[in-house]
Amino acid sequence: MSKKDTNTEDKILKAANKVFTQKGFAATRTRDIAAEAGINLALLNYYFRSKKKLFDIVMLENLKKFLVVNLKDIFNNEKLSINQKVQEVVSKYTILLKSNPDLPIFILNEIKNNPQQLAQNLGAREIIFQSHFFKQLQSQTTVKISPKQVIINILGLTLFPFIAKPLIKNIMDMDSEDFDDFVDERNHLIPIWIDAILKE
Amino acid sequence: MSKKDTNTEDKILKAANKVFTQKGFAATRTRDIAAEAGINLALLNYYFRSKKKLFDIVMLENLKKFLVVNLKDIFNNEKLSINQKVQEVVSKYTILLKSNPDLPIFILNEIKNNPQQLAQNLGAREIIFQSHFFKQLQSQTTVKISPKQVIINILGLTLFPFIAKPLIKNIMDMDSEDFDDFVDERNHLIPIWIDAILKE
DNA sequence: AAATTAATTAATCAGATGATTAAAATTGTT
DNA sequence: AACAATTTTAATCATCTGATTAATTAATTT
Structure with missing residues (x-):
């Protein structure tokens, strides 16, 4: 695997897609997405501003x-x-x-x-x-x-x-x-x- | 309408049915159910113990x-x-x-x-x-x-x-x-x- | 290498949320 | 009426949750 096999943004997107599609918006916790992506929770807001904006992209x-x-x-x-x-x-x-x-x-x-x-x-x-x-x-x-x-x-x-x-x-x-x-x-x-x- | 046209328990059940079916479990707030039923929030727990137990009945x-x-x-x-x-x-x-x-x-x-x-x-x-x-x-x-x-x-x-x-x-x-x-x-x-x- | 910018982290905030409590009001019983 | 049991209310708790901040580390530019 290359060093930048997946960057942080993609890791979050992939994790968000998994959790959102599985549980829906309301049942999804941003902390679950962060855990699934293996990143710090703050990075979710750093890259995507809000749970809702991330959801809209997904x-x-x-x-x-x-x-x-x-x-x-x-x-x-x-x-x-x-x-x-x-x-x-x-x-x-x-x-x-x-x-x-x-x-x-x-x-x-x-x-x-x-x-x-x-x-x-x-x-x-x-x-x-x-x-x-x-x-x-x-x-x-x-x-x-x-x-x-x-x-x-x-x-x-x-x-x-x-x-x-x-x-x-x-x-x-x-x-x-x-x-x-x-x-x-x-x-x-x-x-x-x-x-x-x-x-x- | 008689005095006991609908008692509190039924009012809560009816309201819970409406809100739960409309928004699902995760997106439902117990306060929304209480408001819809026109009752005090504590009565929901008094009659049904918890959000989940009420949901199961609905x-x-x-x-x-x-x-x-x-x-x-x-x-x-x-x-x-x-x-x-x-x-x-x-x-x-x-x-x-x-x-x-x-x-x-x-x-x-x-x-x-x-x-x-x-x-x-x-x-x-x-x-x-x-x-x-x-x-x-x-x-x-x-x-x-x-x-x-x-x-x-x-x-x-x-x-x-x-x-x-x-x-x-x-x-x-x-x-x-x-x-x-x-x-x-x-x-x-x-x-x-x-x-x-x-x-x- | 130094300076600047970008990315990451731990800690924390503010508001939301499910649930509880103690007191007040109502209803039922003697 | 007096008492007891039930129902209702307002206030509050503890936790959860989305988001922010300030400090630290890493990467990029000069």
Whole structure:
């Protein structure tokens, strides 16, 4: 490892990301972040001014990770069919959430507390509603089902198991391996289900 | 109104339910509960000993509301077909969540922090896996799709919009009326979609 | 090397927060 | 009414928590 393998600022950011996503803003203590980062508490305020400012940075990173990276390129790839796009979206989210299980609850939970400011800056609205995918759905879907409903179906079917992971593992008596198999199976099936829904 | 329209204990419980479900355990101040209930802070500890004990009571009530009330009777009603059961479940949850929008995040978020103790006491496992509905699914579903997947599909399609409500309203530029229309439409469509999935 | 700037530390502050206490007020009992 | 038990209140405690400060150490510049 080089001397500056990770500088203090990055160590704090990494630790903050871990603790914030795991426990949420209110339950997080700045001392926990400092301990996790292995630095003096005062350095947190030295580099980031306040807990809230540090949180905002972490949240923005995660929002980008969650909303943009996954959707933008897929939704606008004109070479992909509807079904291929669904496959890509489900697969990307399944991979992302298998290694970031706390991401959905973290984001949804904290967005609830900040009704406005978040998310619109990321251009999520445009990414979705002006996308090639949305136009494909508009020209394909029947009067029974709107593109908005389809998109919520894709996201609901894909994200819900991760959001409800602790509950599902408990009630369905799954260990972590069972759960991974379960979402892998869904990764394969959801595009088929969406296809069935669109043909309905 | 009678003199004892609501006694102190109930006032505290009602207020605690409101504040806890809205803000979660960590972000809730006992002083906020006292203020919401219009009582002296000390009465909270007088009646419920501690913030945590009060929270546990509120959480148990909400878990029951969320898990048992909705599912138990429907899942075991032998007179209902699969499709009728799906209609009932979706409809009951849609009604419940329209008047309790914070319920899903509240429960899922706090279950995450209590991996074990919760939920198993409610017998949710038995309610689902020993239900008439589960057996119906077992005899109907193909090799492609297990009853577990179907149940998660029903719950995901139904609950996800409420879980992601702030995000959806923001990104899809909906007001509260739009959102209600949106979930009402889903209430009608989800049973049809589940049917399509089962026939797939 | 000296001087300047940046980074780090230990100690501390001020306000928030869950909880307790002792006294006062209310209600119930004899 | 007198007494006892219960409920309510205001004040206070002890601890937690985000943030700051002043001093120290390390790095950079001149």
